[in-house]
Amino acid sequence: MGFHSFESPYDWSRIDTYRRRAEQCPGGLVDLSVGSPVDPVPRSVKEALAAAADDGQARGYPKTAGDDSLRQAATDWFRRRRGVDLDALGADLVPTVGSKEAVALMASLLHLGPGDRVVQPKVSYPTYAIGTQLAGAQVTTVDDPANTDSWVDLPGVRAVWINSPGNPSGQVIDRAGLSKIVRAARSIGATVLSDECYAMLDWSGTTQVGQNVSIPASPCILEPGVCGGDASGVLCLYSMSKQSNMAGYRAALVAGDARLVKAMTAYRKQVGLIVPGPVQRAMRAALEDGEAVMAQREIYSRRLRALVQALTAYGYDAVMPQGGLYIWAQARSGDCWADMADLARMGILASPGEFYGDSHRLRFSSTISDDQLELALERLHTGA
Structure with a gap:
């Protein structure tokens, strides 16, 4: 890499x-x-960070894959807020040092390089393209990734970036569009990379399908009706920065295809891309504080x-x-x-x-x- x-x-x-x-x-x-x-920053998050400032998670090395309490909180959050049962999908998760590093390193961690092509929206967050370039792969932009005919037959497509709600456009891709992207990507062996960091800031009137949902959210790429009940070849990125004003905490996560997540986690452990222990506790609080x-x-x-x-x-x-x-x-x-x-x-x-x-x-x-x-x-x- x-x-x-x-x-x-x-x-x-x-x-x-x-x-x-x-x-x-x-x-x-x-x-x-x-x-x-x-x-x-929410009081619950600040209190969790302060309480963890001198516990074992702060003094010792934190777990790259996230401590058990964070992993459980994230799993519960996906089920409660996004209508997603990670275990049922065969999915795994890993916390990341903010979502930007996850985006920028994604193509490299997927072992993409010269000869490989990564599709992304023409109007989008610039780090998608930068991450593809860092890996040595080719950036291909399309007006709308949900128009799968615009990219599915291109040679060398190995990954497809989507962002819903989008930055800067604010566009939300509906479930039919997401499902179409997943099917097309799987047909050519490409990975779907869904940046959903604005998911809890949905103004479109879309209703979520999860359990006990009280906060409107945009559709998730890992919903069973979207991915067919199988996380294979699908990764979802989420961040605490927008929902909880935690940009400075560098607190985010990637969830999806267990095989891909486990491989990424191994690399993260070796290079030290590990979310600090107290921040992991703060992330847990943010995921649990719906109010x-x-x-x-x-x-x-x-x-x-x-x-x-x-x-x-x-x-x-x-x-x-x-x-x-x-x-x-x-x-x-x-x-x-x-x-x-x-x-x-x-x-x-x-x-x-x-x-x-x-x-x-x-x-x-x-x-x-x-x-x-x-x-x-x-x-x-x-x-x-």
Whole structure:
């Protein structure tokens, strides 16, 4: 597993000029560019982290595969929130040091390389492509992976990335679409990689099929009706960063095909990609605290709806996303960089769509404080 070179337009230094211009605006910068949570970490998570600060999980080496209590909490969470029985599917799981490293290393851990092809959405999180490039494999982008005819007959397809709800588009793939992707991938021996880190932030009205479900969630690739009751060739990624404001904890997991997960776990153990013991305890608390997740959902829903209204008033074709934290809007000028300059004049910083595969759009994040939100709303409504 050697790293190859990579290239990407995803370079935040490219927006520094617009940031400096926005900072000079009276009242300062309103940053709608980065999806980094700003709200408090749930009390249950903080208490779990503090309680584990000097226990055996902190003093000794933690388990790469996750301690028994975390594994049980994650298994229960999949059953309760996602309608998925991991044991019945022949699935396994492993915690990861945030979801970004899991994404970036996935192609390498699957032993992909030159001659192999990884399919991903054309508009998507840039690390999918970077991870494929690091492995030396070929990136192939398609408008919609659920249109399986666009990739199933291409030579060398070994993996297919999907992201639902998507970043930046907010698109949610329904169960029929997910099932179609799984069937097509299996027909050519490819692995389905489903990034579901925004799953508990679904605004589409989709209802989940799990037991005692009280929090709406987008469909899961591991639902038996989607994967046929078998996790073979299917991996699901999930993160605590969005649902519980734990981006700094670097707390995520991969679940699915037991053969693939066990192989990845062995590599993780050897290179030290192990979630710290106290963080594993915090992850358990986050998975068990549905009330905190529901409260955070309400906050993001309110902020997104307010931003949609203000952006529309300013002239954007803004609509509520089906899921996730972002508004993905067509640039008023037709060019994301021209719009970046216009918004910077008002002290607002957005994220250029070019970073995600479409230079004609911008991404606006709802991960801002309520004070900053009010300032953004005022500026967009007045145009100054």
